Amino acid sequence: MAISLGSIADDYTGASDLANTLTKNGLRTVQTVGIPDTSLALPDVDAIVISLKIRSVPASEAVTAATEAERWLRHRGVGHVLYKICSTFDSTDAGNIGPVTEALSDAAGGGSVLVTPAFPETGRTVYFGHLFVGHLPLNESPLKDHPLNPMHDANLVRVLARQSRRAVGLIDLAAVAAGPAAAKAKLNALRMTGVTMAIADAIFERDLETLGEIALEAPVSTGASGLGLGLARALVRSGRIAGSATTEDVIRPVGGLSAIIAGSCSKATLHQLDVAERSMPVLRLDPERLISGPDEIAAAISWAGDRISAGPVIVAASAAPETVSRLQSQYGREASGHAIETATSIIAAELVERGVRRLVVAGGETSGAAVDKLAIPAFLIGPEIAPGVPVLRSVGNRQGDMLLALKSGNFGGDDFFAAALAMMH
Ligand SMILES: Nc1ncnc2c1ncn2[C@@H]1O[C@H](COP(=O)(O)OP(=O)(O)OP(=O)(O)O)[C@@H](O)[C@H]1O
Numbered sequence: 259m260a261i262s263l264g265s266i267a268d269d270y271t272g273a274s275d276l277a278n279t280l281t282k283n284g285l286r287t288v289q290t291v292g293i294p295d296t297s298l299a300l301p302d303v304d305a306i307v308i309s310l311k312i313r314s315v316p317a318s319e320a321v322t323a324a325t326e327a328e329r330w331l332r333h334r335g336v337g338h339v340l341y342k343i344c345s346t347f348d349s350t351d352a353g354n355i356g357p358v359t360e361a362l363s364d365a366a367g368g369g370s371v372l373v374t375p376a377f378p379e380t381g382r383t384v385y386f387g388h389l390f391v392g393h394l395p396l397n398e399s400p401l402k403d404h405p406l407n408p409m410h411d412a413n414l415v416r417v418l419a420r421q422s423r424r425a426v427g428l429i430d431l432a433a434v435a436a437g438p439a440a441a442k443a444k445l446n447a448l449r450m451t452g453v454t455m456a457i458a459d460a461i462f463e464r465d466l467e468t469l470g471e472i473a474l475e476a477p478v479s480t481g482a483s484g485l486g487l488g489l490a491r492a493l494v495r496s497g498r499i500a501g502s503a504t505t506e507d508v509i510r511p512v513g514g515l516s517a518i519i520a521g522s523c524s525k526a527t528l529h530q531l532d533v534a535e536r537s538m539p540v541l542r543l544d545p546e547r548l549i550s551g552p553d554e555i556a557a558a559i560s561w562a563g564d565r566i567s568a569g570p571v572i573v574a575a576s577a578a579p580e581t582v583s584r585l586q587s588q589y590g591r592e593a594s595g596h597a598i599e600t601a602t603s604i605i606a607a608e609l610v611e612r613g614v615r616r617l618v619v620a621g622g623e624t625s626g627a628a629v630d631k632l633a634i635p636a637f638l639i640g641p642e643i644a645p646g647v648p649v650l651r652s653v654g655n656r657q658g659d660m661l662l663a664l665k666s667g668n669f670g671g672d673d674f675f676a677a678a679l680a681m682m683h
Pocket residue numbers: 269271272404405406521522523524527545575576577581582585586594595596597598599620621622623624625665666667668
């Protein structure tokens with residue numbers, strides 16, 4: 259199997275977002291959960307996206323997991339590895355984007371690394387190193403209230419520098435808009451001054467096409483789906499890939515029951531839950547009871563069990579920022595997040611035991627915990643439900659074929675949940 263592009267994604271929803279972008283741009287892509295076991299039969303693909311759950315773990319753990327995945331990819335002949343990060347640059351001053359990028363680049367022999375979270379299709383643009391979410395700078399966007407990685411600085415050169423040993427510079431829009439030669443010259447000029455990581459501005463897809471072309475000349479790059487688009491288009495343009503990916507067969511019906519589990523507390527998910535509540539039963543979990551013992555989990559499973567044969571149900575831990583901060587000040591940020599993810603993953607697994615085969619999960623960490631609990635080793639990529647969210651078909655799991663959607667917290671339109679279920683039969 260000749261794999262042209264390898265990616266290591268720092269969370270599972272991010273991995274399916276990237277796999278969706280690569281597929282839409284012609285690359286036959288598979289998403290694996292961790293490094294695939296040798297016994298797992300993978301289809302013939304152009305790109306492989308290894309999903310890890312390393313966005314919010316200690317930096318040293320993230321580095322170990324990512325470098326192991328990099329070694330696995332290089333052994334399979336992958337020439338370029340994209341470290342897939344969040345389009346809102348979710349991280350803390352302790353990492354993990356800087357440390358992992360440096361480790362991957364060092365493992366590949368050093369050199370300059372392009373870094374850009376721009377993803378114009380979902381409103382993420384970078385100008386003079388400042389990340390915008392729609393019309394708002396990152397630090398004024400809803401990401402300022404993220405439960406695990408609140409973002410308080412839109413200047414990514416500064417954010418990345420705080421996490422990194424290497425010096426960080428900027429490839430500004432003027433250089434990017436002038437095309438690959440000018441952007442490359444800027445990257446080289448930075449390198450002459452000892453700067454080997456560069457945040458790259460990008461506002462339009464053509465900027466990402468430029469960046470994809472120069473990124474492909476190096477062994478490693480770091481970015482979100484926008485850079486994935488640039489890399490995929492550069493590979494197809496170069497003739498190295500036929501660009502023939504198709505998705506329709508992936509959504510062959512699987513039958514069974516359907517359910518939605520939400521642990522994302524993003525503004526988008528909270529609104530999507532309110533909209534879905536008009537047409538589906540929604541159970542709002544009590545997060546405090548979830549943390550303090552198993553009763554709330556048992557009650558949720560029983561509530562869902564009573565309703566699910568009549569149609570899809572939603573079980574949600576999601577809450578507004580004030581409620582989240584109250585809980586976090588009582589139990590700690592990581593402890594409460596982890597306890598809630600564990601609880602929602604148990605509920606997801608129990609529902610699958612009771613016949614759910616079509617499952618939507620909202621939230622990256624929440625999806626990671628659920629997919630791990632279900633022990634799904636890989637996914638094939640189906641058609642897109644909303645920008646960044648494809649239908650996935652499970653591969654190699656003991657429950658048999660399932661259709662899933664792993665929704666990044668901030669993605670999807672108002673009616674996302676109904677739209678997702680409408681594509682899964
Ligand atoms: N009511 C709540 N109070 C505190 N924390 C919560 C609550 N509900 C969920 N959480 C936690 O908030 C975190 C949400 O992170 P998650 O990655 O799942 O969503 P997201 O950040 O919106 O999605 P993405 O990473 O895809 O953007 C999880 O750790 C989850 O367990």
